[in-house]
Amino acid sequence: MDKTASSAAEATADIGDGASIAVGGFGLCGIPGTLIQALHTRGAGGLHVVSNNCGVDDAGLGILLADDRITRITASYVGENKEFARRYLAGELEVELTPQGTLAERLRAGGCGIPAFYTPAGVGTQVADGGIPWRYAPDGGVAVASPPKEVRTFDGRAYLLEQGITCDFALVRAARGDRHGNLVFTKAARNFNTLAAMAGRITIAEVEHLVEPGELDPDEIHLPGIFVQRVVALTPAQAVNKQIEKRTVRA
Known part of the structure; x- marks a missing residue:
């Protein structure tokens, strides 16, 4: 029942070329940045990604896109990623744009076995x-x-x-989780994480605070461990590394 991996590198070691991956997050909110970085370091390419968007030019899924690791993406919008727009318009990337609510339901349906x-x-x-x-x-x-x-x-x-969506893998980020894979998300960071996790045949969760089984109140668990196969406990530095996509505060 202990699903913890020693590192993000170990947890993503079997994600090979051509894999399909559902990725949680909205913009840069709640993205599994440590797992994405480990996948980038590993060098897998030809990836088919399903995510609300594709990060930004220098963060999140944007680092995989910039190194030509993604060949196809199913998403709701291009967002602030200029490289995403350039590759799409230049014919270097296949993009299936999908209404946001439809994308959410396609992931949920796939996770529930609804075709x-x-x-x-x-x-x-x-x-x-x-x-x-x-x-x-x-x-x-x-x-x-x-x-x-x-x-x-x-x-x-x-x-x-x-059609419902299922993927070979899913990468998500949670605020808290236990060794059995039960996960709790915080506020807006919940976004697509629960849905992406459901759609993955092998779901890998990076967790900011890892606790022991039984410490989480069953009523506060957003995603039960049945949907999660691997858990990576983040270091304190990794846990606080949260970038802001676009600052809109006054001077």
Whole structure:
């Protein structure tokens, strides 16, 4: 039952080229930065990433993107990452842009064993009709476009079919966790972490404060250990290393 790994390097050692990875976080909030850095150091490439966004130019998933380690990403938006935008528009990266709520439900569905579901989000748009550029050609044309999706009517309202998402691995960050993999997140850092963790066949959690089994109140656990296979206890320096994506305070 003890799922702790000695280091982030050990926990990510079997993530190989071409792996699919669900990654928690929103912007730079709640991202598993230590695990991402370990994966970068390891050198795995050709990765298929599912995450709300792709970090920023010099942090989070952005460091994998800058070194050409990611070939495909399913995300909600490009965000503040200029390299993400450049690679997408230059045809160097395949990007499946997905409505944010739909992405959240696709991850949850995959984690619950639900292969697909119907949603009204995207009906009457290119999300349903297809044609959204997934990959551009070098000449600026569209090399790969999104396919049309099945649309059905229920009680007089149209819904489109979306598929659940499962990945080979998931990387998440929690404020607290025990050796059995039960996790607690703090406020907004909960974001996509629970959903990404559910979608991974092997889920690796970096934990700011590791406690012994039984110390967490069952009522405060956000993600039960059944979804987590490996736990990495962060050092104090790693735990406080939290970057801010965009400062908006007054002078």
